[in-house]
Amino acid sequence: MQKKLLTIICLLVTPLLLLNTPCHAIDSATISVVFSSDMEAYHQAWEGLNGFFRKNGVALSVSTYNLTNDDPETVCSRVKKEKPQLILALGTKALRLLKMRIQDIPILACMVINQYDLGQANVTGVTMSIPTSIKLEWISRNIPQEKTIGLIYSPETAELATKILQDCKNFGYNIIAKKINSGEKIAEALQGMGYKIDCFLMIPDVSIYFPRSIEYLLMEGLKKRFAVIGLSSFYTRAGAFASFDCDYKDLGRQTAGMAMKIFEGKSLNEIPSESPYKATFSLNLLVAEKIGIKLTPSTIREAKEVFSR
Template sequence: MVAKKFLSLILGTVVLSTSILVGCGDSKNTADSSKNNLNIGVVQLVEHPALDSAFKGFKEGLESKGFKDGENIHLDFKNAAGDIPTAQTIANDFASSKKDLILAIATPAAQASFNATKDIPILATAVTDHAKAGLVNSMEKPETNVTGTSDMLPIDKQFDLMKKLIPNSKKVGILYNTSEANSEVQLENAKNEASKHNLEIVERGISSSNDVSQALSSIISKVDVVYTLTDNIIASSMPLISSMCLEKNIPIIGGEKAHVESGALATDGIDYYELGFQTALMAVEIINGEKPQDMPIERLKETKLTINEDVAKKMNIQIPEDLKDKAIMIKGGVN
């Protein structure tokens, strides 16, 4: 279906599109009224820097391949504001309106989209483990209408960084979302890796942002450092988490760059903009005729070391020169 529409895009540049293509709407002032439009539904679970960056990367990745919103594609963006039933309603609407492709940003958004349709191609990004989330049969061969990109964290690199910056750290505090599969996968990976670094994980489960303050308060005096997962509740609560940790002089190793911008000490993690960009390249493959069921889930090959020098200064943490030389040094996130 998508490949056929892509062919129509090409033909539309040569002959009058009005004589060849079926229109997507009746208002000439909107992108989806253009008769050579691909219509892509985008459902994002919640607004926070990581997911926003993923969507920006997706949009600009498409532009890099000649697909521009409002010209030859229409991106119908919807934000569920953190509400899973709303995400399901959005996904159902996309399915009933027969979008050509759905981009789902975050695990619950992807699960909602998969619940809504088994026919429309779905690209799921900012999802840690598509298989454990029930979206695909395996990461190597999905065998469903879903493929996409994983934000699986390089836990070994993060713990290596932790030991370099906070050498005496032994107990690591982790908050995780008990209702989100990707959070539980990351916690399990952290536990498996911890013993290799002589670390002990102290965990607390949360189910909403309202739980964060109490959960963190219950462990903050028992840990040497906090590690923040790429969890949607955690991401939305980073200003609170960083403020509480700074007050107690407990450093944070963040799951990704946006956490560091919000007051974590450092990360050696993925860049969600790049993740979204890579997802866009997969979208182009689908437009050109590839089937999601045959496309392995992709991961970023490179991580980015980011260090917040304001946080380091406030906590009197010395940054080794070899880390400074290769890190992106940023400021901010400190009250």
Template structure:
């Protein structure tokens, strides 16, 4: 009797194991790895899933999504990528540069394609060659900042400003690339860039205090560690009546004065459409050049402007994609 029970239990465990590993007929399983948790990257993920849905891949029907967030930890990003490989997903979507680099490295000797998004400089991240072609079985979209448009906007809003502070993570390739571009373009608009490099989020409070003593305003990048701690910077800047400019719409919602930025939901949708081509077998990731979203728009926050005693120029407001009257919690 005991032997029969043992056999039944063993078979039940095996059945459960196979059920957990199996997938439905015609179902595609993808892994979405997101480096950090903040509004812009969340929008990117939601847009990516929407882009897949538009192309016919819908959750609960023919698509299964495995989602993991690295919480801005490079070691965790590496583990997430390895787990996706072990689960033999059909495709990995990697959101933000550190996650894309981890996924690319993990998938290098497999046939699993990696589609990245929110990567500022795919070439410097070694995901693509100088001509934009992939370095392997990977492609995706860049969130390269419109640096000159941003500087032009800041000059219009702050005609007397001279020094712009930028905080960035020294280990993030995308931030290093953006900093160099800002430093090169700033003199043409009469600005000097005062940079402050940090290693971890724990460095941000002190770095913010030091930076705010030296600058007329702060310009925020798409740096994942800094964005995750943006409320701390905004609080400190507000107490000194110093404006903080964002790099995309979600940062303006939570307290940045304005941005000439992109919509990360649209960026995600663009990436989802690219992934769909790969999943359908229409193209290989290794044959698709990475894409840069070209649509940038002005976003401003009237509540922040009022608190700072700043009047936003009419030409910017009248051509804004969206304006906000409050500061989101």
């Protein structure tokens, strides 16, 4: 298992500290859990969090809601009525609903992508956005010949794009970034980049990426021989060169650590939002071959998923 998992960086020593926190200080807690949808990943995260509390002997009194079936208004009013010690929002949809309606109960977010969604006094959590620095470090280590990175973003992801630009500069990469308003312009944007880029970083922007635009991007990558770094292993399977993923149970456990702090009475101001501790990656060897990237056997071994013939 360790072979497949790549521990890129430990940003903080917090996890160790968390594990060593005297959990026995509390033995029960009330929590309301709101799922954005029925996606398996949300359930995995919840399983990780719940398992953490079971392991530490904390009995959770849980009320669960799912926005796939439950009416958002009803969910909010019930949660308000229950007044739990903590609300766990799984996914952006649940988080955006809860933070808009509830300001007097701590909200802990998990499985959200944007850092700015966590920007409210009663909200903190763990994003699933793997830091660009991790990705760039991996790129520089495994495909050092890549020098110019392409990026397309929309006004919605401008903030994230700025951060990526900064990170690229820090790592000494050239970057060609284009801002577009919709996915239809991706062709035009990629045309402008032409054969100048060696690598393309996808960002989670729903206004740019949809099936056809993703397909177009992947095809262009093959055609113009640049390595597309996708958003998850789905993209690698579809034709991206590589993608970074995080383990959703780990995310749940990481979120549980923050929840524990809240139960212990720490102020939310003292608990900043976090990025995933761990990241894994997947590789598409067919694409690598097609675009002329040679990977070392150790890199291939480290990959969690490898797609080949």
